Amino acid sequence: MSNRSGHIKLPGMVAAGYIPVLEAHLAAVTGRPVLPVSALQSLASRLARDGRDAGLFTESASVDLGADTNSAWAKSCADTARRAWDQVTRSGPSGVAVDRDGSVIAFKPLARDTLGALVNQPYLAAELEPMLRLGHEVLPSGVSEFAPAAGLEPITQVMGGDPADVGYRNSSGMRMSTSRPVHTTADVKVTAAALPAAIPEIARELAARILAELRTRR
Numbered sequence: 001m002s003n004r005s006g007h008i009k010l011p012g013m014v015a016a017g018y019i020p021v022l023e024a025h026l027a028a029v030t031g032r033p034v035l036p037v038s039a040l041q042s043l044a045s046r047l048a049r050d051g052r053d054a055g056l057f058t059e060s061a062s063v064d065l066g067a068d069t070n071s072a073w074a075k076s077c078a079d080t081a082r083r084a085w086d087q088v089t090r091s092g093p094s095g096v097a098v099d100r101d102g103s104v105i106a107f108k109p110l111a112r113d114t115l116g117a118l119v120n121q122p123y124l125a126a127e128l129e130p131m132l133r134l135g136h137e138v139l140p141s142g143v144s145e146f147a148p149a150a151g152l153e154p155i156t157q158v159m160g161g162d163p164a165d166v167g168y169r170n171s172s173g174m175r176m177s178t179s180r181p182v183h184t185t186a187d188v189k190v191t192a193a194a195l196p197a198a199i200p201e202i203a204r205e206l207a208a209r210i211l212a213e214l215r216t217r218r
Helices: 037-053 121-138 192-215
Strands: 021-028 064-067 071-077 093-099 104-109 117-119 145-153 158-160
Touching: 021 121, 037 064, 037 071, 037 093, 037 121, 093 121, 104 121, 117 121, 117 192, 121 192, 145 192, 158 192
Parallel strands: 117 158
Antiparallel strands: 021 104, 021 145, 064 071, 071 093, 093 104
């Protein structure tokens, strides 16, 4: 179910506590259900297929499907084992969910080594863009307007820097002074018809908002 800030509370998602997970949200602004409960279970199967096509799930990943009275989802909790200090991994929770009001969330783990993840605006925008495109693919037909938003949690092992340095460093920079998640505000409306062409610009803006919020946490 989506909350007032436009962020879906995904049932059954258990994120590994140390893995930074990036979220892309398309929050419906209709304020009313556009999907019947009877459609949610079959929708979960479509989410799994579209998630694989979009590269959100690898071909070998096990994907859990589910639905309740509010949402349908497909999620994977891939291998989260810790590896060598210089080994880059992208394993961790990933998924996509749709709320009955038409709101969509997609999420994926950031690339990291044992010192954490490094992020900058181009990197975050590049990670958000395919998730926003997936969100557009699964956006229910009854949604004419939505508000984009993004999230990142936990942030305890997220630092500003060049993501290309992940796996090639032996010390970390300044860590965040708080573990409170970053959630941008869903304060701009976009029409569903305008979404495909607007996705790159939306991704850049959401990335800039995440970085601006991270800078306040140092």
